[in-house]
Amino acid sequence: MSKKLLxxxxxxxxxxxxxxxxxxxxxxxxxSKLNAEWVGFTWHWYRVLLSDDIMLKxxxxxxLIALTASLASTVLGTxxxxxxYRYKLKLLPVLVMAPLAIPEILVGxxxxxxxxxxxxxxxxxxxxxxxxxxxxxxxxxxxxSRLSGMDESLPxxxxxxxxxxxxxxxxxxxxxxxxxxxxxxxxxxxxxxDDFVITFFTAGVGASTLPLQIYSMIKIAVTxxxxxxxxxxxxxxxxxxxxxxxxxxxxxxxR
Amino acid sequence: MSRLLCLLCLVAMPALAADxxxxxxxxNYIAPETVDRFEAYCKCKxxxxxxxxNEELLAKLAAGAKGYDILVPTGxxxxxxxxxxxxLPLDKKLIPNLKNVNPAYLNTPFxxxxxxxxxxxxxxxxxxxxxxxxxxxxxxxxxxAVIFEPKYLARVKGRVTVLDSQRELMAAALxxxxxxxxxxxxxxxxxxxxxxxxxxxxxxxxxxxxYIKELTVGNIWLVHGYSNDxxxxxxxxxxxxxxxxxxxxxxxxxxxxxxxxxxIHKDAPRPDLAxxxxxxxxxxxxxxxxxxxxxxxxxxxxxxxYINPKIASNPAIFPGxxxxxxxxxxxxxxxxxxRVLNRLWIKIKIx
Amino acid sequence: MAKHLxxxxxxxxxxxxxxVFFVIxxxxxxxxxxxxxxxxxxxxPVLLHDTSGAHLNLTLESYHEFFSDFIYSWLFIKTLxxxxxxxxxxxxxxxxxxxxxxxxxxxxxxxxxxxxxLPFWSNFLIxxxxxxxLLGPQSAFSAALNGFLGIFGVGPVRLLFTPFAVVLCxxxxxxxxxxxxxxANLEKHDPALLDAAQDLGANAWQRFWRVTFPLSLPGIxxxxxxxxxxxxxxxxxxxxxxxxxxxxxxxxxxxxxxxxRDWPFGSALSIMLTIGAMIIVGGxxxxxxxxxxxxx
Numbered sequence: 050m051s052k053k054l055l056x057x058x059x060x061x062x063x064x065x066x067x068x069x070x071x072x073x074x075x076x077x078x079x080x081s082k083l084n085a086e087w088v089g090f091t092w093h094w095y096r097v098l099l100s101d102d103i104m105l106k107x108x109x110x111x112x113l114i115a116l117t118a119s120l121a122s123t124v125l126g127t128x129x130x131x132x133x134y135r136y137k138l139k140l141l142p143v144l145v146m147a148p149l150a151i152p153e154i155l156v157g158x159x160x161x162x163x164x165x166x167x168x169x170x171x172x173x174x175x176x177x178x179x180x181x182x183x184x185x186x187x188x189x190x191x192x193x194s195r196l197s198g199m200d201e202s203l204p205x206x207x208x209x210x211x212x213x214x215x216x217x218x219x220x221x222x223x224x225x226x227x228x229x230x231x232x233x234x235x236x237x238x239x240x241x242x243d244d245f246v247i248t249f250f251t252a253g254v255g256a257s258t259l260p261l262q263i264y265s266m267i268k269i270a271v272t273x274x275x276x277x278x279x280x281x282x283x284x285x286x287x288x289x290x291x292x293x294x295x296x297x298x299x300x301x302x303x304r
Numbered sequence: 305m306s307r308l309l310c311l312l313c314l315v316a317m318p319a320l321a322a323d324x325x326x327x328x329x330x331x332n333y334i335a336p337e338t339v340d341r342f343e344a345y346c347k348c349k350x351x352x353x354x355x356x357x358n359e360e361l362l363a364k365l366a367a368g369a370k371g372y373d374i375l376v377p378t379g380x381x382x383x384x385x386x387x388x389x390x391x392l393p394l395d396k397k398l399i400p401n402l403k404n405v406n407p408a409y410l411n412t413p414f415x416x417x418x419x420x421x422x423x424x425x426x427x428x429x430x431x432x433x434x435x436x437x438x439x440x441x442x443x444x445x446x447x448x449a450v451i452f453e454p455k456y457l458a459r460v461k462g463r464v465t466v467l468d469s470q471r472e473l474m475a476a477a478l479x480x481x482x483x484x485x486x487x488x489x490x491x492x493x494x495x496x497x498x499x500x501x502x503x504x505x506x507x508x509x510x511x512x513x514x515y516i517k518e519l520t521v522g523n524i525w526l527v528h529g530y531s532n533d534x535x536x537x538x539x540x541x542x543x544x545x546x547x548x549x550x551x552x553x554x555x556x557x558x559x560x561x562x563x564x565x566x567x568i569h570k571d572a573p574r575p576d577l578a579x580x581x582x583x584x585x586x587x588x589x590x591x592x593x594x595x596x597x598x599x600x601x602x603x604x605x606x607x608x609x610y611i612n613p614k615i616a617s618n619p620a621i622f623p624g625x626x627x628x629x630x631x632x633x634x635x636x637x638x639x640x641x642x643r644v645l646n647r648l649w650i651k652i653k654i655x
Numbered sequence: 656m657a658k659h660l661x662x663x664x665x666x667x668x669x670x671x672x673x674x675v676f677f678v679i680x681x682x683x684x685x686x687x688x689x690x691x692x693x694x695x696x697x698x699x700p701v702l703l704h705d706t707s708g709a710h711l712n713l714t715l716e717s718y719h720e721f722f723s724d725f726i727y728s729w730l731f732i733k734t735l736x737x738x739x740x741x742x743x744x745x746x747x748x749x750x751x752x753x754x755x756x757x758x759x760x761x762x763x764x765x766x767x768x769x770x771x772x773l774p775f776w777s778n779f780l781i782x783x784x785x786x787x788x789l790l791g792p793q794s795a796f797s798a799a800l801n802g803f804l805g806i807f808g809v810g811p812v813r814l815l816f817t818p819f820a821v822v823l824c825x826x827x828x829x830x831x832x833x834x835x836x837x838x839a840n841l842e843k844h845d846p847a848l849l850d851a852a853q854d855l856g857a858n859a860w861q862r863f864w865r866v867t868f869p870l871s872l873p874g875i876x877x878x879x880x881x882x883x884x885x886x887x888x889x890x891x892x893x894x895x896x897x898x899x900x901x902x903x904x905x906x907x908x909x910x911x912x913x914x915x916r917d918w919p920f921g922s923a924l925s926i927m928l929t930i931g932a933m934i935i936v937g938g939x940x941x942x943x944x945x946x947x948x949x950x951x
């Protein structure tokens with residue numbers, strides 16, 4: 050009985066998650082300039098989107114930044130998560146948690162002033178560096194949470210059997226925490242692709258991302274073109290992930 | 305790998321930046337045809353970045369962001385930029401089309417003698433409404449009272465939005481009370497605050513962005529907003545074949561006129577292209593395209609013959625002499641005044 | 656020696672990165688909260704040069720302003736309440752979902768996790784706009800709700816532009832940040848423990864409450880940390896959906912940086928917010944730690 054209840058409540062939450070999404074996707078086919086009520090079906094907005102260079106470039110930038118930032122922050126975040134778990138450092142927990150605690154707008158403004166002070170030209174690079182900074186913490190927390198439930202005896206057994214600490218980590222610990230790392234990577238990617246506040250302050254001339262582009266359209270009209278690109282972006286990301294998981298060896302997928 | 309690519313791009317950028325004009329403008333504030341024509345004319349590329357509020361522009365520049373050639377600040381933001389010394393003086397010899405501009409819009413207190421700026425377009429902050437609903441409810445549409453007086457508001461409770469802007473809402477309240485929009489006497493500000501707080505329970509939201517949509521869809525019947533937004537709402541409602549029409553008018557007590565200007569940033573990479581662009585935009589036909597697209601007011605006399613007559617004859621977009629006398633441009637406030645206003649605004653928002 | 660080398664090799668790079676791109680900029684802003692605001696916005700110079708030499712141009716006026724008027728603290732408390740409600744609801748909703756995914760057949764797990772995150776690769780703003788449609792007076796949901804309430808003679812309620820809309824959207828926006836850490840933790844629970852409990856006579860509820868739940872606490876804490884603290888600083892959701900009463904402290908901070916151009920005060924507010932958040936989270940962690948050690 051409780052299994053059915055669990056399944057039912059899980060599905061209810063999924064429904065909650067997808068309800069606005071259904072609206073977003075459905076309205077991308079809406080034959081009306083406004084995102085307000087359903088009028089009729091059309092492919093028009095997808096056609097508009099494909100000829101809208103500015104929007105496409107912004108979407109491309111967003112993807113590029115998200116991929117780079119999530120990769121770098123996953124590596125650094127995993128290291129941080131492991132260090133948090135293994136070594137009782139006093140500094141690291143504060144350092145890792147702090148970016149999450151501080152309002153994004155403060156982080157954004159401070160990074161802007163910092164980049165200008167060190168004379169770094171604002172652009173895609175400045176956005177990437179900013180994203181990595183706030184993603185590390187998220188990845189570290191997820192990885193650490195996974196590690197703290199891991200059975201210590203397994204890597205220890207590997208050490209007893211003659212493996213070096215590094216080998217024990219690579220061949221035993223890493224596969225065990227792999228789902229945590231992947232969850233962290235997904236989280237970082239999501240954060241980066243959707244970030245608005247920090248990107249707003251650290252973006253430079255000509256380096257627009259999708260959230261910035263959409264925000265600048267709010268005043269005039271959030272036409273269904275925005276719905277169209279949101280839909281396409283989701284599909285594209287889904288496609289990339291499916292391809293990546295097909296190509297990666299099974300051990301990383303936690304089997 | 306992609307990091308390396310980025311670094312390479314950054315190095316190569318100065319070489320590529322040769323024939324690009326960086327325009328930092330409000331979104332949807334230049335017609336795409338105009339941009340295309342300019343690109344063909346100057347054989348260069350126009351890179352656009354957008355902001356949706358003067359404050360964003362000022363914040364970015366205050367933190368030291370650079371790389372922009374042309375900016376389009378409104379009057380009070382222009383004053384701030386001039387005082388900070390952030391702008392390049394214009395070389396009038398390169399912009400002969402300046403003679404096309406209506407003298408009424410030149411020589412503003414923000415930039416006497418137009419040393420740094422040239423008028424681009426203007427909007428009026430006024431009242432927009434659902435014509436049929438206002439008639440049905442017997443509400444006046446030519447006075448700020450309909451936004452501030454409970455006796456009127458009671459009939460449209462929850463169907464009114466006002467701008468989410470300290471300066472604009474205060475200005476409307478001050479004008480309604482009979483003061484100048486630029487009045488800085490604290491006692492007057494407190495009176496305005498009381499007026500706003502009394503009306504607030506009837507308002508649905510402070511909204512500066514999606515009120516066009518809400519008005520066009522019919523969720524909201526009365527808005528405090530900008531003339532070009534109302535123009536768009538009017539067209540959208542017609543295009544969607546709604547059973548109601550949208551109207552907009554300047555209240556009789558007066559309103560705020562926002563004049564946007566083209567300026568060149570002092571660190572502009574291509575001031576020569578920037579001057580070319582300004583002169584190009586001052587040409588009558590080029591200037592008219594924006595007005596025809598979004599219904600913005602146009603300070604360019606040579607543009608009048610290219611403007612759609614329905615727009616040109618609309619007194620809310622092109623106010624006549626009498627209305628013009630009641631319109632005011634907002635001046636920038638000093639630090640102390642901004643603090644006081646800000647505290648008032650917080651109280652208004654939280655109450 | 657090798658152990659120490661390992662420690663520095665592993666913790667070094669992230670620490671270094673965070674020091675350069677986080678600590679230093681933050682220190683700049685902490686300093687900023689003690690500076691005067693620039694005449695036209697931004698910040699006034701730290702050192703003033705005049706005939707008697709250079710002296711520090713610092714002040715406590717921003718903090719004085721914060722403590723001089725209760726409305727700032729009141730706004731913080733209001734934001735806190737919103738954040739607590741949001742976090743609690745997120746936990747209630749995320750737990751069954753994470754449990755469901757963790758207990759499913761392993762070949763479906765990746766897909767199910769992906770399905771949780773997928774909506775969040777659309778765009779933040781467009782999802783809020785979707786909620787505007789769903790909660791608007793003309794939506795099917797509103798109409799149905801009001802029809803239902805009409806049966807009891809209760810007048811039509813407005814869903815949009817209310818605190819309810821704000822909290823609902825906050826929950827929606829933060830949900831995956833609660834699901835993912837919970838899932839990462841629940842997934843590695845050893846099923847053998849539950850079998851053992853069942854053999855010892857525990858029923859389903861007891862198995863959950865006395866085996867699963869305690870083991871999942873680290874995941875819960877992680878989820879709470881990822882939801883509660885960021886919600887405190889959010890401004891976009893109350894901006895769009897909050898109507899005339901729904902503002903949070905994040906809106907005020909944004910206003911200080913943009914409209915008021917009072918960066919020192921914006922920094923001071925942010926710092927007070929951060930300190931408050933850390934006290935709360937630190938206090939909760941301390942309490943949880945003592946409870947685990949059997950003190951409480």
